[in-house]
Amino acid sequence: MKNLKKSCRIILLLLLTILSLNCSSSDESAEPLTPTNPNTNPNPSKITTYNADVKSIIDNQCISCHTIPLAEGAPFAMRNYAETINGVNRDLVLRVKSNGVNVMPPAGRLPQATIDIILDWEADGFKEK
Ligand code: HEC
Structure with missing residues (x-):
């Protein structure tokens, strides 16, 4: 019995x-997930x-080309929320954040601050309002 x-x-x-060994090793394996791309949500405090x-x-x-009637060969319109989605x-x-020839607008990349607003919109879930 004893x-x-x-x-x-x-x-x-x-x-x-x-x-406890398991716990400490799972902490370590979580570490590589921690660093995030600083562009993921440029402005976390704002929706x-x-x-x-x-x-x-x-x-x-964009609307100078992406409107109805479509102009300059643009393939779709972005007059409102649904069309922009x-x-x-x-x-x-x-297209907006591209560094390549397919960048939009075709005349050249927007200022980074403007691109960041679009990246922030993405991070916040493409909300309408
Ligand atoms: C000077 C006219 C013009 C302007 C301004 C313009 N676009 Fe475009 N866009 C085009 C043309 C032409 C195409 C088709 C050729 C191509 O795909 O590159 C296109 C294609 C696109 C496509 C790809 C569509 C597909 O299904 O292949 C997206 C997305 C897009 N534009 C977004 C934008 C956004 C966002 C802006 C503003 C920041 C913008 N465009 C400004 C002319 C324009």
Whole structure:
């Protein structure tokens, strides 16, 4: 009986040791996930919306071509929220932040502060309002 108690205690100790080892190793494996891309949410303290922040950018930078009737060969319009979400589904964010020849607008990359507003809108879930 005494021996049984003793081995129970040893098993318990072993289990606790394994558990604590497990915990510390899972902490380590979580570490590589921690660093985030600083561009993921440029302005975490602000909720960026289409109505308040993005519509004016589209109106100033995109609508000259992306309207109805379509101009300069643009393949779709962005006159309102629904049409702009259609643009999101056609890689609007990739086009705006592109460093390549497919950048939008075609005349050249927007100022980084403007691109950041679009990246923030993305991080906040492409909200309308
Ligand atoms: C001078 C005219 C012009 C302006 C301004 C312009 N675009 Fe475009 N856009 C085009 C043309 C032409 C295409 C088709 C050729 C291509 O895909 O590059 C296009 C294609 C796109 C596409 C890809 C559509 C698809 O399905 O392939 C997206 C997304 C886009 N534009 C977004 C934008 C955004 C966002 C802006 C403003 C920041 C903008 N464009 C400003 C002319 C323009």
